[in-house]
Amino acid sequence: MGRITLDQVSKSFGDVEVIPPLDLTIEDGEFTVFVGPSGCGKSTLLRLIAGLEDITSGQIRIDSQDATNVPPAKRGLAMVFQSYALYPHMSVRKNIAFPMKMAGIAQDEQDRRIEAATTALNLTDYLDRRPGQLSGGQRQRVAIGRAIVREPAAFLFDEPLSNLDAALRVGMRLEISELHERLKTTMIYVTHDQVEAMTMADKIVVLQAGVIEQVGSPLELYNTPCNRFVAGFIGSPKMNFLEGEAAAKYGAHSIGIRPEHLNISTDEGAWKATVGVAEHLGSDTFLYVHPEGNEGETMTVRVDGEFAVRHGDTVFLTPREDLIHKFDAEGLRIP
Amino acid sequence: MATQHSRSAARLMMAPAVVLLLGWMLVPLTMTLYFSFKKYLPLRGGDLGWVGFENYTRFLTSSAFWPSVQTTLIIVGGVLAITVILGVLLATLLNQPMWGQGAVRILVIAPFFVMPTVSALVWKNMFMDPNYGLLAHLWKLFGATPIEWLSQASLTSIIMIVSWQWLPFATLILLTAIQSLDSEQLEAAEMDGAPPIKRFGYITLPHLSRAITVVILIQTIFLLSIFAEIFVTTGGAFGTKTLSYLIFQRVLESQNIGLGSAGGVYAIILANIVAIFLMRIVGKNLDA
Ligand SMILES: Nc1ncnc2c1ncn2[C@@H]1O[C@H](COP(=O)(O)OP(=O)(O)O)[C@@H](O)[C@H]1O
Ligand SMILES: [Mg+2]
Numbered sequence: 001m002g003r004i005t006l007d008q009v010s011k012s013f014g015d016v017e018v019i020p021p022l023d024l025t026i027e028d029g030e031f032t033v034f035v036g037p038s039g040c041g042k043s044t045l046l047r048l049i050a051g052l053e054d055i056t057s058g059q060i061r062i063d064s065q066d067a068t069n070v071p072p073a074k075r076g077l078a079m080v081f082q083s084y085a086l087y088p089h090m091s092v093r094k095n096i097a098f099p100m101k102m103a104g105i106a107q108d109e110q111d112r113r114i115e116a117a118t119t120a121l122n123l124t125d126y127l128d129r130r131p132g133q134l135s136g137g138q139r140q141r142v143a144i145g146r147a148i149v150r151e152p153a154a155f156l157f158d159e160p161l162s163n164l165d166a167a168l169r170v171g172m173r174l175e176i177s178e179l180h181e182r183l184k185t186t187m188i189y190v191t192h193d194q195v196e197a198m199t200m201a202d203k204i205v206v207l208q209a210g211v212i213e214q215v216g217s218p219l220e221l222y223n224t225p226c227n228r229f230v231a232g233f234i235g236s237p238k239m240n241f242l243e244g245e246a247a248a249k250y251g252a253h254s255i256g257i258r259p260e261h262l263n264i265s266t267d268e269g270a271w272k273a274t275v276g277v278a279e280h281l282g283s284d285t286f287l288y289v290h291p292e293g294n295e296g297e298t299m300t301v302r303v304d305g306e307f308a309v310r311h312g313d314t315v316f317l318t319p320r321e322d323l324i325h326k327f328d329a330e331g332l333r334i335p
Numbered sequence: 336m337a338t339q340h341s342r343s344a345a346r347l348m349m350a351p352a353v354v355l356l357l358g359w360m361l362v363p364l365t366m367t368l369y370f371s372f373k374k375y376l377p378l379r380g381g382d383l384g385w386v387g388f389e390n391y392t393r394f395l396t397s398s399a400f401w402p403s404v405q406t407t408l409i410i411v412g413g414v415l416a417i418t419v420i421l422g423v424l425l426a427t428l429l430n431q432p433m434w435g436q437g438a439v440r441i442l443v444i445a446p447f448f449v450m451p452t453v454s455a456l457v458w459k460n461m462f463m464d465p466n467y468g469l470l471a472h473l474w475k476l477f478g479a480t481p482i483e484w485l486s487q488a489s490l491t492s493i494i495m496i497v498s499w500q501w502l503p504f505a506t507l508i509l510l511t512a513i514q515s516l517d518s519e520q521l522e523a524a525e526m527d528g529a530p531p532i533k534r535f536g537y538i539t540l541p542h543l544s545r546a547i548t549v550v551i552l553i554q555t556i557f558l559l560s561i562f563a564e565i566f567v568t569t570g571g572a573f574g575t576k577t578l579s580y581l582i583f584q585r586v587l588e589s590q591n592i593g594l595g596s597a598g599g600v601y602a603i604i605l606a607n608i609v610a611i612f613l614m615r616i617v618g619k620n621l622d623a
Binding site for chain 1: 517519522523524525527528529533537541544
């Protein structure tokens, strides 16, 4: 079981309130991702749940038990740190066995769990190595192995992939998702990368400056972002925003249109624009265009497959009316 | 940059330092070796010619030799044990966030800047004097008879004095080592269910092992030759005659330069054995 409830939880460091009081429920078995720009308090929130920081006010409940003053070790949560935090002087086996040794689990049970975890994580050949002799991805897996053998109520990940190179990151992302499918344990995953959030999450919590902007499934956030911040943060490339005349036509202070929701043509359309940079990837073409009459602006357009235009060419854009997002002066969504 | 030209320029630039260091080391070493094969009694006839290995055998077979080796080892071992253990504890304490941390740290380092002679005199007269020393007053306060530290517990006293001098060094090195410990490792151990004592034993102490080895290595090399502390406190009496003190006595008190030089050569050999031994440990530690 691993249902985690935050009730009016807040955190201040001295006079600085990093997290104003917030409510959040993470259901048992759910893969929840905290996403937001750097410094918005994601790690702090995770550490509050882990018990590594004391909360300033509010209550944390794990499986409806008050865990606010329970020490980290007793909360039944396992954490995977950004730096992996492996014990450098211990072999992989000893690293993974450490939490079980501390818990006083019998040796044969320890061996059984190490065997199971290392087989699943492809670590059996490295059991006697030190962390220093492993690659980044292998270290990452050892850290995950050390968390798995504890059979925790929930896993906490703090930007676990940010130290890996791009190719490895995609691979590990899949492995963690598969791990979640297999274990069905609650996982809370912190990242600043919205692609990770979109691909892995059952539920995304978007944070800005310690405040929850929106909670929802990846597609809910993509289709109905509740404000401009979420709209701009979720989705890649970023949503285009237009203000003034173009927005007024839709009765909004500003409108947003995703790069993939703009139809492009070389001869006719709603808005005329000049191509700045064209990125031809084969599978997609990304065009960075400057709308006529507002050349300082850049709009991004995504076209499926190949689209043969070059720098300086004139193109016409037409937004898909049903997919335009409208926002008021406060940046809130207009339904 | 490693062209022929830059390399020869580098050699030229380094030459003065190399020559100076060589002279600094080689001249005394050669002179010691030279005198150790001579019978040389400055006040009783001067240079009395070559005597082969006689000085070496005489130094080894003299009744004072083995006790002096033993004393040296006890002092070095005692000081090492005290400074390392207390150093680890102090470093751990100083690493805690507290009020006035900067000032406390400077105070802890201070003894290192006091000259050995001065600190030994301070200890001898202000703390250990059986009549008006601070420790004597303390003993009297509890109704006990003051200990005559430097005669009744002479080795302990010297170990205390020398430890007091070297504790700051050990603390400083260990403190920097503790500060380099990744706090996420401690947090991971905390989440893994390790209570503070176990975190210290399983995470902090292994992390400090390299720094501890370095402290032991450097201190041993310096401690093998402590002299001032003994000279101004017991003057080598009450079983505090170390190897270096014995050599000093042979040369200056017995005015037997040949014999003292032979002792000096033994001391060089001993120091080198220790150094090689310790280098190996450090080397192994650095590889890991
Ligand atoms: N121990 C601390 N003391 C003071 N301020 C802190 C501490 N930890 C984090 N903060 C502040 O809290 C804010 C959120 O930090 P963090 O949770 O690490 O952000 P994120 O993980 O989202 O990048 C930052 O502005 C940071 O400076
Ligand atoms: Mg962070």
